[in-house]
Amino acid sequence: MTSPAHAASQASVSESNRSRILEHLYHNGVCSRAQIAKALGLTPAAITKITARLIDAGVIEETGDIEGRLNRRSIGLRLDGGRFHVIGVKFARSLVQIGVFDLDGRLLSIEELPTVSDDTIPQTIAAIHLTIDDLLDGDPAIVAIGMAVPGPYLRDIGYAAIVSSMQGWRNVNFPKEFAHAFRVPVFVEQDARAGALAQRLFSTDGTCDTLAYYLLGEGIGLGVIDHGALINGHLGTATEIGHVSVDINGRPCDCGNVGCLERYCSAVAIHQAIDQAGLLGPGSPAMTHREACNALFRLVEDGDARATAILDEAARYIGFGCVSICNLFNPQRIVIGDIVAGAGQRLLDRVVEITREHVNPDILRETTITLSTLPSDAAVSGAAAVAITQFLDHPSMFFDVSQP
Amino acid sequence: MTSPAHAASQASVSESNRSRILEHLYHNGVCSRAQIAKALGLTPAAITKITARLIDAGVIEETGDIEGRLNRRSIGLRLDGGRFHVIGVKFARSLVQIGVFDLDGRLLSIEELPTVSDDTIPQTIAAIHLTIDDLLDGDPAIVAIGMAVPGPYLRDIGYAAIVSSMQGWRNVNFPKEFAHAFRVPVFVEQDARAGALAQRLFSTDGTCDTLAYYLLGEGIGLGVIDHGALINGHLGTATEIGHVSVDINGRPCDCGNVGCLERYCSAVAIHQAIDQAGLLGPGSPAMTHREACNALFRLVEDGDARATAILDEAARYIGFGCVSICNLFNPQRIVIGDIVAGAGQRLLDRVVEITREHVNPDILRETTITLSTLPSDAAVSGAAAVAITQFLDHPSMFFDVSQP
Numbered sequence: 141m142t143s144p145a146h147a148a149s150q151a152s153v154s155e156s157n158r159s160r161i162l163e164h165l166y167h168n169g170v171c172s173r174a175q176i177a178k179a180l181g182l183t184p185a186a187i188t189k190i191t192a193r194l195i196d197a198g199v200i201e202e203t204g205d206i207e208g209r210l211n212r213r214s215i216g217l218r219l220d221g222g223r224f225h226v227i228g229v230k231f232a233r234s235l236v237q238i239g240v241f242d243l244d245g246r247l248l249s250i251e252e253l254p255t256v257s258d259d260t261i262p263q264t265i266a267a268i269h270l271t272i273d274d275l276l277d278g279d280p281a282i283v284a285i286g287m288a289v290p291g292p293y294l295r296d297i298g299y300a301a302i303v304s305s306m307q308g309w310r311n312v313n314f315p316k317e318f319a320h321a322f323r324v325p326v327f328v329e330q331d332a333r334a335g336a337l338a339q340r341l342f343s344t345d346g347t348c349d350t351l352a353y354y355l356l357g358e359g360i361g362l363g364v365i366d367h368g369a370l371i372n373g374h375l376g377t378a379t380e381i382g383h384v385s386v387d388i389n390g391r392p393c394d395c396g397n398v399g400c401l402e403r404y405c406s407a408v409a410i411h412q413a414i415d416q417a418g419l420l421g422p423g424s425p426a427m428t429h430r431e432a433c434n435a436l437f438r439l440v441e442d443g444d445a446r447a448t449a450i451l452d453e454a455a456r457y458i459g460f461g462c463v464s465i466c467n468l469f470n471p472q473r474i475v476i477g478d479i480v481a482g483a484g485q486r487l488l489d490r491v492v493e494i495t496r497e498h499v500n501p502d503i504l505r506e507t508t509i510t511l512s513t514l515p516s517d518a519a520v521s522g523a524a525a526v527a528i529t530q531f532l533d534h535p536s537m538f539f540d541v542s543q544p
Numbered sequence: 545m546t547s548p549a550h551a552a553s554q555a556s557v558s559e560s561n562r563s564r565i566l567e568h569l570y571h572n573g574v575c576s577r578a579q580i581a582k583a584l585g586l587t588p589a590a591i592t593k594i595t596a597r598l599i600d601a602g603v604i605e606e607t608g609d610i611e612g613r614l615n616r617r618s619i620g621l622r623l624d625g626g627r628f629h630v631i632g633v634k635f636a637r638s639l640v641q642i643g644v645f646d647l648d649g650r651l652l653s654i655e656e657l658p659t660v661s662d663d664t665i666p667q668t669i670a671a672i673h674l675t676i677d678d679l680l681d682g683d684p685a686i687v688a689i690g691m692a693v694p695g696p697y698l699r700d701i702g703y704a705a706i707v708s709s710m711q712g713w714r715n716v717n718f719p720k721e722f723a724h725a726f727r728v729p730v731f732v733e734q735d736a737r738a739g740a741l742a743q744r745l746f747s748t749d750g751t752c753d754t755l756a757y758y759l760l761g762e763g764i765g766l767g768v769i770d771h772g773a774l775i776n777g778h779l780g781t782a783t784e785i786g787h788v789s790v791d792i793n794g795r796p797c798d799c800g801n802v803g804c805l806e807r808y809c810s811a812v813a814i815h816q817a818i819d820q821a822g823l824l825g826p827g828s829p830a831m832t833h834r835e836a837c838n839a840l841f842r843l844v845e846d847g848d849a850r851a852t853a854i855l856d857e858a859a860r861y862i863g864f865g866c867v868s869i870c871n872l873f874n875p876q877r878i879v880i881g882d883i884v885a886g887a888g889q890r891l892l893d894r895v896v897e898i899t900r901e902h903v904n905p906d907i908l909r910e911t912t913i914t915l916s917t918l919p920s921d922a923a924v925s926g927a928a929a930v931a932i933t934q935f936l937d938h939p940s941m942f943f944d945v946s947q948p
Contacts, residue, residue: 292871292874292904292907294906294907301906350777366777369773372770372771372874373754373873374754374874374910377907378770378874379873380871380874385864385867386791387791387792388790388791388864395871395903395904397867397902398902457792463789463801467787467799468782468785469777469783470779470782470784497800498789499801500705501800502779503696503705503781506779507778
């Protein structure tokens with residue numbers, strides 16, 4: 141359905157065409173003007189006009205001759221992904237990571253702030269300001285900052301609605317705090333949605349325009365791109381799979397619901413199960429959720445039966461979450477990532493098995509389920525993807541590309 | 545996010561602008577060219593050109609002078625909703641209804657075919673062909689046919705993946721059977737999604753571009769419009785809330801999953817509960833699901849305690865489905881419709897109560913939950929909305945509007 145919301149007015153048609161050309165170059169490397177015109181259904185005249193502006197503004201550049209149709213040589217155009225950098229900031233409950241990436245998603249540097257507790261949030265915010273200021277001072281190639289925060293994130297209001305066990309974050313209004321603090325624009329997005337953008341931009345499995353990123357971290361999150369567009373909902377809080385009840389008589393959740401998926405299989409829930417079983421000894425409660433989960437995964441690899449039982453029970457819930465994702469969003473690709481995805485192939489096999497047992501085969505046949513192939517220490521790449529997506533979608537925000 | 549999928553090529557920009565003008569006239573009644581230009585951000589020259597074609601093709605018409613800005617008179621334009629008709633065909637498990645509507649959703653005639661059973665499906669298909677042929681012969685104003693079928697509907701393949709208890713429908717390939725059978729085009733959509741389109745087009749509660757239609761019929765379905773676009777998924781089977789598990793240790797479902805929502809609160813599930821309780825006597829199993837539910841609702845109105853208990857238990861599940869809809873799709877408006885919505889205010893109150901208890905207040909504050917105000921005998925209006933949406937979105941499929 142074409143709709144007013146997606147249909148384009150004159151001004152936005154120009155920006156949309158600029159964006160389409162940038163995206164095409166981003167995903168396809170060096171292309172001639174004729175190749176772009178053909179791929180996008182635009183006239184050669186339009187391409188010539190728009191690319192001239194993009195070259196003048198320094199966004200893209202001409203390369204040497206490339207081989208064209210009928211062996212005719214033509215000039216190539218290129219968006220040099222290494223030339224522009226972005227900062228990505230990932231907020232989890234107790235973890236803040238700040239990375240610098242180039243447009244191709246290559247990690248240039250990463251820094252982890254000290255573990256956050258409810259009463260050190262103000263210091264953490266101050267440290268983020270200082271760190272970003274330093275990065276911006278040292279790297280003039282940085283053009284934008286992306287931030288990924290735990291969902292549900294109320295975009296219009298600017299804060300996360302629920303941050304289980306870390307209510308202090310609810311007092312932070314992210315846009316207010318950061319939007320005008322730096323020389324480059326700041327974009328804030330819910331973390332799983334940021335992860336979906338990262339999968340779309342950086343995945344080496346080929347582009348896919350209907351995909352879900354299933355974030356198994358301190359919370360359970362989901363970001364869904366449906367035919368190229370993020371599913372947002374009215375306030376930007378859609379696709380909160382972690383707060384779907386898998387048992388309406390089940391465990392209460394901080395969100396107000398009962399039996400929420402994330403109460404059974406998030407890193408926090410798994411850490412609780414580890415503590416209750418006494419699996420890692422008395423030091424267990426003091427570990428971070430990531431440390432406790434990683435220790436569990438090592439025990440599973442060593443064949444520990446109690447550890448395996450804890451992982452398999454979590455995997456069962458994660459699998460049923462995946463069944464719901466298939467029935468609710470029918471993505472072509474489901475990518476599983478973040479802390480719990482560190483359990484690797486054993487987790488994936490169990491999730492695929494449960495999904496195969498419970499999803500209609502006609503639907504499942506066209507769905508692939510994989511572990512994220514993005515570097516596991518680069519969960520922050522989702523935050524970078526938020527900034528890069530804005531750069532590609534709205535070039536006029538970053539460059540003066542409209543002047544003749 | 546602007547994306548290749550939504551960005552427009554030259555040709556589709558023209559069609560998109562045509563469509564936007566038609567939609568604007570559809571929702572706003574008589575407008576001047578200047579008003580349209582202002583509302584849509586198009587140049588007066590573009591408006592003049594496009595509307596001239598639409599007038600020549602007979603889609604819209606000029607009215608007399610209307611009052612313009614600064615008391616200047618200007619000519620009004622109008623899309624006469626009464627001038628074009630569509631046929632809507634609603635398939636349920638055991639029920640087929642065929643209605644004729646005008647573009648404004650006014651019901652002109654409706655016909656219900658004899659109750660379908662698994663072995664009378666071929667006769668039903670034949671009767672649909674005959675009925676539609678007769679309607680088309682008698683009404684030259686009919687421009688399109690919309691069909692609404694139970695989900696999950698595999699759009700690319702053309703059949704419904706699961707029709708619990710009526711597997712015979714699985715052998716019907718809807719586009720193959722109907723697409724080229726008539727003088728006007730045929731469009732097939734999943735029933736709840738069709739209902740969402742109907743709410744968007746015909747609702748008297750004002751337009752809303754992020755809404756969910758929660759279909760409580762023989763199955764439980766959902767159609768979601770997110771910022772103006774239907775959520776489809778890769779194969780067109782997204783938003784199947786009826787097959788989300790509310791209890792991973794629960795009742796098995798024909799879809800392969802367990803504990804599916806529709807196993808607890810569809811008209812079929814409620815009919816089963818009525819039979820099991822012996823509430824309506826020995827004739828109960830022979831009733832249609834709609835008859836059994838309507839009889840239950842009458843008993844509830846009369847204060848029958850056993851009937852009330854059955855309804856309240858179903859309402860509890862429907863309420864938890866509504867909680868999931870809020871968390872998964874964050875719609876601005878949730879409209880409840882179809883057979884079980886016949887329970888009326890008591891059901892709505894219970895659903896609102898459960899939603900209030902279990903959804904984050906920041907999200908719920910911006911969500912309204914209502915019963916469908918479309919005529920209850922016009923469930924088939926969703927099918928008509930499928931056809932009308934195509935008419936408004938793709939005028940060049942219906943008229944030669946591209947010639948100079």
